[in-house]
Amino acid sequence: MLYGPGDIRFEDRETPNIMKPTDAVIRLTVTCVCGSDLWPYRGLQPINGPTAMGHEYCGIVEEVGSAVKSIKPGQFVVGSFAASDSTCPHCRYGYQSSCQQREWVSTAQAPFLRVPLADGTLVPTPGMPSDNLFPSLLTCSDVLGTAWFAADAAKVKPGAAVVVVGDGAVGLLSVLSAKQMGAERIIVMSRHVSRQKLAQEFGATEIVTERGDEGVARIKELTRGVGADSVLECVGTQESMMQAIQSARPGGHLSFVGVPHGVELNGTQLFFSHVHVHGGPAPVRRYLPKLIDLVLNGKINPGKVFDLVLPLEQVAEGYRAMHERRAIKVLLRP
Numbered sequence: 001m002l003y004g005p006g007d008i009r010f011e012d013r014e015t016p017n018i019m020k021p022t023d024a025v026i027r028l029t030v031t032c033v034c035g036s037d038l039w040p041y042r043g044l045q046p047i048n049g050p051t052a053m054g055h056e057y058c059g060i061v062e063e064v065g066s067a068v069k070s071i072k073p074g075q076f077v078v079g080s081f082a083a084s085d086s087t088c089p090h091c092r093y094g095y096q097s098s099c100q101q102r103e104w105v106s107t108a109q110a111p112f113l114r115v116p117l118a119d120g121t122l123v124p125t126p127g128m129p130s131d132n133l134f135p136s137l138l139t140c141s142d143v144l145g146t147a148w149f150a151a152d153a154a155k156v157k158p159g160a161a162v163v164v165v166g167d168g169a170v171g172l173l174s175v176l177s178a179k180q181m182g183a184e185r186i187i188v189m190s191r192h193v194s195r196q197k198l199a200q201e202f203g204a205t206e207i208v209t210e211r212g213d214e215g216v217a218r219i220k221e222l223t224r225g226v227g228a229d230s231v232l233e234c235v236g237t238q239e240s241m242m243q244a245i246q247s248a249r250p251g252g253h254l255s256f257v258g259v260p261h262g263v264e265l266n267g268t269q270l271f272f273s274h275v276h277v278h279g280g281p282a283p284v285r286r287y288l289p290k291l292i293d294l295v296l297n298g299k300i301n302p303g304k305v306f307d308l309v310l311p312l313e314q315v316a317e318g319y320r321a322m323h324e325r326r327a328i329k330v331l332l333r334p
């Protein structure tokens, strides 16, 4: 529970129950802290009294409501942070995170979780996956799903020159996603040596440590003055957004998946940039079957972004470690 800036507490709460016939309750095998949890933790996003946290999850179904048809108790499931019915026009168009019945999942840093619209939201694995795959399956729920959307929305194609702005967990997994989609060059804007190393493991070909105008100049230099085909903005600040727009070539694609905080775009600049811009809360549900498959088949190992594992009781230390950038992403074991 978040009580105020810097004040996360582990406390006993009531186990969630089925509230609507379309709900499921799952027992979480693992959960985690997200970069976006740090905005309210830092006091940069107001909260309304003590607030339960967490929106990334996977685990075993305990109980389902009377209207749930495809999800069964005992199944191992992964779901998106945005619950969706998967039947409305927006869902069928592939934008489940804009579902007409959307509900945000927001109480996942806990041993049990109530998931609304279970049939539309959850994807079961073919059997019980082995423990060592839990971290990678957990990333499908948000960070990997969001990173995949970043690469997809920026139209990463085989042979493309890609720039990733940001070296948080989403930025790093955007590198992995761009690599999977066949990018030839993946340039990461990062200043942290340990993160650069992981970026290279995931497929980054070049690192740019400069920021702002200098960063843009460096990208231009690396692309013979042209700019990148695809730019993936994974931070959400004014500086990172400006860097991203200016790094793309005319006709190039820019995606932005970091929740914007204080970002304002200049219409004239956007007009003359000739850049396609597409972003938003990732429709993770669209990608879940594919991503789960890639993990189960050992094609990708996105769970490597978790560089600190703590018992759920130590959630406060988890937030501190991410806030102080001692950890890229913290896995919590209920």
Ligand SMILES: [Zn+2]
Residues within 6 Å of the ligand: 034, 035, 036, 055, 056, 081, 142, 143
């Ligand atoms: Zn998240």
Ligand SMILES: [Zn+2]
Residues within 6 Å of the ligand: 084, 085, 086, 087, 088, 089, 090, 091, 092, 096, 098, 099, 100, 101, 102
């Ligand atoms: Zn829908």
